[in-house]
Amino acid sequence: MDRAERNATLLALFMLSFFFGLVVYAAKGLKIDLPTCITDVQPFKVGKLIRHAPDRYELHVVAKMWFFDMNEGQTRVEVPRGSVVDIYLTSADVVHGFHINDTNVNLMAVPGTVNYARVKFDRPGTYHVVCHEFCGIGHQDMAAQIVVK
Amino acid sequence: MRVSGSIRFILLSEIVFPILLLSFGVYHGVLQVLYRAGIIKANSVLGIEYYQGLTLHGVINAIVFTTIFIVAFGNGVVLYLLKKPLRPAVQWLSWLLMFGGTLMASWAMFSGKANVLYTFYPPLIAHWSFYVGAVLLVVGSLVPFFLDWIPNYLAWKRENTDKKMPLAVFGVFVNHILWFIMVIPVAIELIFQLIPLSLGIVKDINPLLARTLFWFFGHPVVYFWLLPAYVMLYTMLPKLISDKGKLYSDTAARLAFILFLMFSLPVGLHHQFTDPGISNSWKLIHAFFTFLVALPSMITAFTVAASMEYSAKREGGEGIFYWWTKLPYLRLEGDRWLFSYLFAGLILFFVGGITGIVNASYNVNLTVHNTAYVPGHFHTTVGGLSLLAFLGMSLYMLSKLKGVEVKFKGLAAVAPYIWVQGMFMFSYAMMVGGALEGFPRRTNTGLSYLNPDSPLYRPEWVGYAQLSVVGGFLLGLAFVFFLVSFLATLFAPNGQEPKLEFPIAQAYHDTPSPVLNNLKAWTLASVLLAVLSYLPALYDVTQRGIFYNSPAYHDKSPVPITPTETSQLDKEVKD
Numbered sequence: 001m002d003r004a005e006r007n008a009t010l011l012a013l014f015m016l017s018f019f020f021g022l023v024v025y026a027a028k029g030l031k032i033d034l035p036t037c038i039t040d041v042q043p044f045k046v047g048k049l050i051r052h053a054p055d056r057y058e059l060h061v062v063a064k065m066w067f068f069d070m071n072e073g074q075t076r077v078e079v080p081r082g083s084v085v086d087i088y089l090t091s092a093d094v095v096h097g098f099h100i101n102d103t104n105v106n107l108m109a110v111p112g113t114v115n116y117a118r119v120k121f122d123r124p125g126t127y128h129v130v131c132h133e134f135c136g137i138g139h140q141d142m143a144a145q146i147v148v149k
Numbered sequence: 150m151r152v153s154g155s156i157r158f159i160l161l162s163e164i165v166f167p168i169l170l171l172s173f174g175v176y177h178g179v180l181q182v183l184y185r186a187g188i189i190k191a192n193s194v195l196g197i198e199y200y201q202g203l204t205l206h207g208v209i210n211a212i213v214f215t216t217i218f219i220v221a222f223g224n225g226v227v228l229y230l231l232k233k234p235l236r237p238a239v240q241w242l243s244w245l246l247m248f249g250g251t252l253m254a255s256w257a258m259f260s261g262k263a264n265v266l267y268t269f270y271p272p273l274i275a276h277w278s279f280y281v282g283a284v285l286l287v288v289g290s291l292v293p294f295f296l297d298w299i300p301n302y303l304a305w306k307r308e309n310t311d312k313k314m315p316l317a318v319f320g321v322f323v324n325h326i327l328w329f330i331m332v333i334p335v336a337i338e339l340i341f342q343l344i345p346l347s348l349g350i351v352k353d354i355n356p357l358l359a360r361t362l363f364w365f366f367g368h369p370v371v372y373f374w375l376l377p378a379y380v381m382l383y384t385m386l387p388k389l390i391s392d393k394g395k396l397y398s399d400t401a402a403r404l405a406f407i408l409f410l411m412f413s414l415p416v417g418l419h420h421q422f423t424d425p426g427i428s429n430s431w432k433l434i435h436a437f438f439t440f441l442v443a444l445p446s447m448i449t450a451f452t453v454a455a456s457m458e459y460s461a462k463r464e465g466g467e468g469i470f471y472w473w474t475k476l477p478y479l480r481l482e483g484d485r486w487l488f489s490y491l492f493a494g495l496i497l498f499f500v501g502g503i504t505g506i507v508n509a510s511y512n513v514n515l516t517v518h519n520t521a522y523v524p525g526h527f528h529t530t531v532g533g534l535s536l537l538a539f540l541g542m543s544l545y546m547l548s549k550l551k552g553v554e555v556k557f558k559g560l561a562a563v564a565p566y567i568w569v570q571g572m573f574m575f576s577y578a579m580m581v582g583g584a585l586e587g588f589p590r591r592t593n594t595g596l597s598y599l600n601p602d603s604p605l606y607r608p609e610w611v612g613y614a615q616l617s618v619v620g621g622f623l624l625g626l627a628f629v630f631f632l633v634s635f636l637a638t639l640f641a642p643n644g645q646e647p648k649l650e651f652p653i654a655q656a657y658h659d660t661p662s663p664v665l666n667n668l669k670a671w672t673l674a675s676v677l678l679a680v681l682s683y684l685p686a687l688y689d690v691t692q693r694g695i696f697y698n699s700p701a702y703h704d705k706s707p708v709p710i711t712p713t714e715t716s717q718l719d720k721e722v723k724d
Contacts, residue, residue, distance in 0.1 A: 001398065001400055001401060001404075001658075002398070002658060004451075004455070005397075005398055005401055005448075005451060005452070005455070008447070008448070008451040009444070009447070009448055009451070012443075012444055012447035012448065012451075013444060016440045016441070016443060016444060016447075019440070019506065019510065020436075020437060020440050023436065023510050023511045023512065023513065024433070024511075026511075026512055026513075027429075027433065027511055027512050032512045032515075033429055033512060034422050034423065034429040034432050034433075034511060034512060034514075034515070035422075035423055035424070035425060035429065036427075036428050036429040036430075037425070037426050037427055037428045037429075037689050037693055037694045038425060038426070038694070039693050039694070042696060043696055043697065064707060065702070065706075065707035066707070089425075093272070093699075093702055093707055093709070094270070094272050094273050094356075094699075094702050095270050095272075095273075095356060095360075097519050097589075099518075099519065099520070099587055099589070101586070101587040102587075104512075104515045104516065105515075106423050106514075106515045106516070106518045106519070107423050107425070108421075108423050108424045108425065109425075110356055110357050110360070110424060110425055110426065110695075111272060111356055111697070111699040112355070112356065112357070112695050112696050112697035112698060112699055113357060113425045113426045113694055113695045113696060114425060115423075115424075115425035115426075116425070128587070128607065130587065130589050130592075130598075131589075132518075132519035132520065132589035132590065132591070132592070133270070133519055133591070134200060134203075134266050134270065134273075134591045134592075135273075136200075136273065136702070136703075136704040136705065136706075136707075137192070137198075137200065137264075137704055137705050139200070139591075139592060139593070140592045140593040140594060140596050140597045140598070141596070141597050141605065143597070143598075143605050
């Protein structure tokens with residue numbers, strides 16, 4: 001390898017390390033982390049919105065062909081502004097996706113297991129949820145809403 | 150060198166058949182932008198449903214076309230550079246397996262019995278012939294490597310003990326070694342999970358394990374598509390620029406191939422960043438290796454640029470910038486037209502490489518996962534450099550094997566630039582719409598989100614979908630230009646001397662590199678690293694993260710087609 005080539009390689013390595021360092025800082029320092037392995041929550045069959053405190057909610061979502069059961073069969077739930085919501089997600093049949101627009105909540109719903117994310121809704125408005133994983137002929141109609149008041 | 154008889158027929162058909170199939174794939178690609186923008190508001194067109202067309206688009210373009218072409222290219226390179234005859238029996242066996250498998254899977258897809266997309270996604274299940282066809286295609290693609298290329302190389306080595314393996318052969322070998330390793334887990338998924346489930350032999354499977362096995366294959370496969378294009382960039386591009394053109398550094402090229410062999414495999418979890426059931430520590434480790442596997446592409450960017458500069462300067466280019474004017478951007482004499490394909494591919498790959506870093510970046514992935522950003526990204530890689538290099542090389546090999554000049558060379562040479570323009574518009578629309586507005590991928594949005602009459606209407610996505618239509622139209626046009634030239638060359642009367650040759654350049658910096666050439670040791674290291682990086686994830690998805698298996702479902706009904714008497718979950722709830 002000649003000098004120019006070695007320098008280019010080192011520069012590339014330096015840039016990649018720098019970016020990766022930032023990613024690790026964001027994940028572990030700023031706590032913007034990915035979903036992990038949940039071992040203490042059994043898959044459930046019914047969607048539920050549970051209020052623990054005025055600004056603390058637990059949302060159990062069951063994704064199924066082809067709708068999201070967010071709360072006893074509803075596809076629309078309301079929470080007050082500033083709420084912290086713990087989202088538990090499972091699937092009743094095939095693999096689905098769960099993406100809340102304008103948030104970092106982006107989860108896969110895999111049958112037989114439970115996915116988890118926490119989100120704080122600071123801004124009022126309607127948050128659209130779409131299924132973004134192919135789940136059969138009705139996939140394009142599978143959507144839900146979280147209204148923050 | 151001359152080729153004739155059955156070997157010539159096999160090589161020709163391995164080039165022509167995938168291109169003909171690809172026409173279906175491209176047609177369904179163009180249809181998809183129309184569906185997604187709501188210009189077509191329907192479940193199906195001409196008897197093919199949206200998701201069926203999406204399956205055809207993915208499987209044909211990304212698996213069938215690429216695999217058969219890569220075998221043809223490998224056969225060609227090994228034959229031309231080692232000058233050892235290929236064995237007709239081996240080649241026929243491979244041909245029958247690949248073509249037979251493709252026909253089986255095509256039947257399932259065209260008859261609507263396999264609307265499961267290229268990623269399979271159990272517990273959705275297809276007809277068994279789809280999976281068996283896939284297995285046959287893969288086995289057929291490995292046959293020449295083990296029974297033709299390796300024995301021929303060993304024979305060549307005995308006669309040329311003082312020489313290094315030619316670089317193009319080195320690249321082809323690394324690629325097929327990777328291919329062999331990566332298909333093992335997906336073969337396990339097919340043989341032990343999907344085929345038994347589709348036949349009803351087992352009633353349920355572990356879907357998370359299936360996903361993990363699939364993505365062990367699903368990311369490295371993009372390097373399987375990429376490395377043949379790199380072989381062309383390293384060994385052929387300089388020669389297309391100038392007869393005196395040279396590769397800047399042989400050692401850097403070999404180092405890049407070895408880095409791909411090492412780090413292509415322990416990265417699959419970055420497709421499962423948002424999956425449940427896998428500890429995020431393992432996801433972070435795979436993110437790290439994904440960053441590492443970007444390194445050989447960056448080395449390649451330098452080496453290829455340096456080779457272009459060196460070669461353009463042999464044509465009289467000078468200074469820092471003036472040599473750029475000496476590149477044969479659009480030249481029709483001899484084989485220079487092939488430069489357009491590789492150069493246009495490089496432009497797209499520049500975008501593809503950088504946008505790929507976004508996907509790889511662990512938590513940043515949360516903003517783009519399964520949005521339109523992802524197809525926006527990979528259409529500039531596999532739909533950019535890989536596709537353009539494969540199309541160009543298909544046309545090139547066709548003209549040589551026919552012994553004729555390329556017909557409609559002007560159309561052929563301009564097609565890649567139209568493709569680049571179309572892909573810029575398409576990818577921009579998909580990436581920005583996906584990352585900023587959450588426009589989803591793999592969705593027939595014209596029926597719901599982009600239909601003003603639907604309660605789900607999302608007006609913020611309209612502009613992006615419309616721009617992607619313009620891009621899709623240009624992409625279709627570019628492919629038609631290519632196809633006209635390809636078919637005209639195919640149906641031209643045979644020339645005097647059908648032959649096989651490649652414009653292989655020598656290296657400017659060429660040092661002996663015995664460590665890099667020890668493929669056996671690197672293969673072993675690569676397998677070890679891959680196994681180690683996957684053991685914890687496999688433990689998670691089988692022992693810790695999953696509670697129940699799933700029965701099979703058909704894409705049309707929420708009722709399972711392999712019902713267990715009472716599903717495990719029902720039983721637990723009752724107890």
